[in-house]
Every structure is written in structure tokens, then in C-alpha cells.
Amino acid sequence: xxxxxxxxxxxxxxxxxxxxxxxxxxxxxxxxxxxxxxxxxxxxxxxxxxxxxxxxxxxxxxxxxxxxxxxxxxxxxxxx
Amino acid sequence: xxxxxxxxxxxxxxxxxxxxxxxxxxxxxxxxxxxxxxxxxxxxxxxxxxxxxxxxxxxxxxxxxxxxxxxxxxxxxxxxxxxxxxxxxxxxxxxxxxxxxxxxxxxxxxxxxxxxxxxxxxxxxxxxxxxxxxxxxxxxxxxxxxxxxxxxxxxxxxxxxxxxxxxxxxxxxxxxxxxxxxxxxxxxxxxxxxxxxxxxxxxxxxxxxxxxxxxxxx
Numbered sequence: 001x002x003x004x005x006x007x008x009x010x011x012x013x014x015x016x017x018x019x020x021x022x023x024x025x026x027x028x029x030x031x032x033x034x035x036x037x038x039x040x041x042x043x044x045x046x047x048x049x050x051x052x053x054x055x056x057x058x059x060x061x062x063x064x065x066x067x068x069x070x071x072x073x074x075x076x077x078x079x080x
Numbered sequence: 081x082x083x084x085x086x087x088x089x090x091x092x093x094x095x096x097x098x099x100x101x102x103x104x105x106x107x108x109x110x111x112x113x114x115x116x117x118x119x120x121x122x123x124x125x126x127x128x129x130x131x132x133x134x135x136x137x138x139x140x141x142x143x144x145x146x147x148x149x150x151x152x153x154x155x156x157x158x159x160x161x162x163x164x165x166x167x168x169x170x171x172x173x174x175x176x177x178x179x180x181x182x183x184x185x186x187x188x189x190x191x192x193x194x195x196x197x198x199x200x201x202x203x204x205x206x207x208x209x210x211x212x213x214x215x216x217x218x219x220x221x222x223x224x225x226x227x228x229x230x231x232x233x234x235x236x237x238x239x240x241x242x243x244x245x246x247x248x249x250x251x252x253x254x255x256x257x258x259x260x261x262x263x264x265x266x267x268x269x270x271x272x273x274x275x276x277x278x279x280x281x282x283x284x285x286x287x288x289x290x291x292x293x294x295x296x297x298x
Contacts, residue, residue, distance in 0.1 A: 006215025011207075015284045016277030017255070017262065039217045043288075045224035046297065050287050051256045053228035053237055058143045058257050065134050068152050072134065072159045076126050079163060 005029050010040045015047060115171030126166065130159055133179055136258065140180065143253035144187050145242060154190070158183045173267055180260075180268040184250055191246035203286045225298035226291070233296050240290035248283035251276060 005013070005026070010033050013019050019027055034040055117125035137158055141151035161182050169178065212218045227233050241249060247269065254265045266276050291297060 006211070007217045007220075008211040008215035011285075012281060016281040018277050021273070039220035042221045042224045046221055046288050046291075047284050049224060049226055049228060050237075050284065050291070053226075053234070054143075054241070054252070054256055056228065057234060057237065058139055058253075063138070063148060065138050065152075065155075068138070068156060069130060069134050072130050072156055073127055075156075075160060076123055076130070076163060079121075 003029065005033050007033075007037060007040050010034065010037070011043055014044055114175070115169060118166050118169045118171075118175070121163070121166050126163060129162075129175055129179075133176060134159070136176075137179060137183055140250075140253055140258055141183060141187065143257045144246065144250045146187065146190075150190075154183065154186050157186055161186075174264070177264050177267050180254065180258075180264075181270075184268055187250065188246060203282045203289065206289055207285055221288075221297065222292070223297045226296045227298075236291065236294045236296055237287075240287050240294070243290060244283050244286055248279045248286070251279040252283045252287075255280060 010030050013022060013026075013030055019030065022030070034044065114125060118129070134155060137155045138151050141154050142148065146154060158179060162179060169175075173181075210217065210219055228237070244252070251265060251269060254260045254268060260268075262273055262276060266273055269276065269279075271279070
């Protein structure tokens with residue numbers, strides 16, 4: 001990566017969760033880029049929106065697993 | 081003061097950009113003595129594991145694209161395999177990692193058949209076309225506003241998830257829904273950190289592009 005990361009560099013680092021493994025100066029450069037670039041900020045916001053929406057879809061009220069649990073526990077009893 | 085701000089900027093990792101990291105479930109499930117109890121197939125230990133992880137396993141299976149009945153069947157099958165192999169558990173990974181690994185292999189076996197005829201766009205090429213030669217946005221994101229609470233947008237999100245390749249989708253589910261750490265996901269999917277990064281990059285961009293095509297962003 002160049003000293004000043006491009007939008008392409010920033011999107012790649014963010015979308016692949018690679019930021020924590022980058023050296024400190026790259027992380028700083030990416031942060032600074034995000035402060036200055038509204039397109040990349042919008043991109044990050046989109047990914048955040050997607051993640052939060054998917055969590056909302058699947059983390060709502062969980063379907064009851066009581067009967068399934070009972071059935072698995074019976075299998076355990078039979079086999080042990 | 082300035083130095084402190086710089087430190088804070090640098091110290092934040094990617095997840096801090098948009099998500100909070102949950103603390104891994106531990107309770108007594110990290111207890112080394114549990115390994116021996118599992119290997120001896122002690123019913124109380126096995127039952128406690130079923131009670132602790134069944135809802136998570138069913139949720140992950142549904143997140144990976146299985147219908148409710150399919151998800152319950154594959155969850156049951158996951159625990160049966162776990163039970164059958166309990167005496168080989170060496171405790172080198174968390175029980176949860178082991179269970180998710182079994183679940184992942186079962187879903188991939190199912191999906192391999194279903195996905196045989198399926199073709200998907202190459203998201204890498206789509207992303208290449210988004211930037212100019214200098215790596216600046218050529219066609220930037222138009223908006224980040226979307227009403228994810230509306231039924232219509234949720235349906236479109238569901239459709240876009242359906243189009244994602246199974247392995248990428250499972251990686252996404254383990255990261256975003258189950259909040260697992262990179263190292264644990266890599267163990268479950270048996271991939272390197274770099275491979276996982278590529279999968280997450282592709283699935284996130286695939287979802288983003290798909291939602292854009294469907295006119296979700298305001």
C-alpha cells in the first residue's frame with residue numbers, strides 16, 4: 001500500500017477485516033482517508049447497515065428449539 | 081492530548097468501525113475437566129452442551145440459508161455426529177468451534193448438491209470496475225440510507241443472501257451473526273486468515289452490489 005491509501009485500498013482493508021493486522025501507520029492512514037473521503041465513509045456505512053440488518057433478521061426472537069432439544073437429549077440417553 | 085487522540089485512532093480495529101465484539105461463551109465450557117467428561121460421554125455434560133449450543137447452531141444453520149425444518153434436521157445431525165465422535169474430542173478447540181465445524185461440513189455437503197448448477201457473477205471484476213486506474217471511486221456508492229426495517233427491504237436482503245455462495249455466506253454468518261473471532265472462524269472453515277478475508281470481502285461486496293441493483297439504497 002502507498003503512503004496515502006486509495007479508495008480501493010481502504011475498501012479492501014475494511015471489507016476483509018484486515019485492519020487489525022495492518023501496521024499502525026497504515027491503520028492511521030486509512031482512518032485519515034476515511035475522515036477525508038465521503039465516498040469511502042458511505043461505503044463503510046453501507047457495510048455497517050448490511051451487518052446490522054442481517055443481525056436483525058436472525059437475532060430476533062429465536063424459534064423454539066424445545067422439541068428438537070428433547071429429541072436430541074433422548075438420542076443421548078439411548079446411546080449412552 | 082494530540083498524541084492520545086492519534087493513539088486512539090490507531091488502536092481501533094476494523095470491528096470498531098461498525099460492530100461490537102461479544103465476549104465468547106465460556107461458563108464452565110472452557111473447563112479442561114469438561115474434555116474428560118465429554119470423552120467419557122457423560123450424559124450430564126453432553127446434555128449441558130446441547131442445551132447451551134442448540135439455539136446457536138439452529139440460528140447459524142438458518143443464517144446459512146436453510147429453511148427451518150432443514151436447519152433443525154442439520155442441527156440434530158450435528159449433535160448426533162458430536163455424540164458419536166465424543167470419545168475422540170481432544171480439547172484442542174472449544175466445544176463450540178468443534179460443533180460449528182461439524183455443522184459447516186454438513187451444510188457444505190448439502191449445498192454442494194444444490195449449488196452444482198448455480199452461476200454467480202465474479203464480484204472481483206465488479207469491484208475492479210468500481211475504481212479508476214488510481215484506485216479512486218469511479219462509480220461511488222450513491223447513498224448509505226436504507227430502510228432495513230421495511231418488509232420490502234428485508235425481503236430483498238433475503239434474496240441477496242440467497243445468491244451468495246454457501247461458504248462465503250457461512251463465513252459472513254459466523255462473523256456478523258455469531259460474532260466469532262477471526263481465528264475461531266478460520267478453524268471452523270479450515271481456511272487461512274487471508275482466505276477468510278477474501279471470503280468476507282467478496283460476500284460483503286456481493287451483498288452491497290446486489291442491494292444496489294435492487295434499488296435498496298435511498
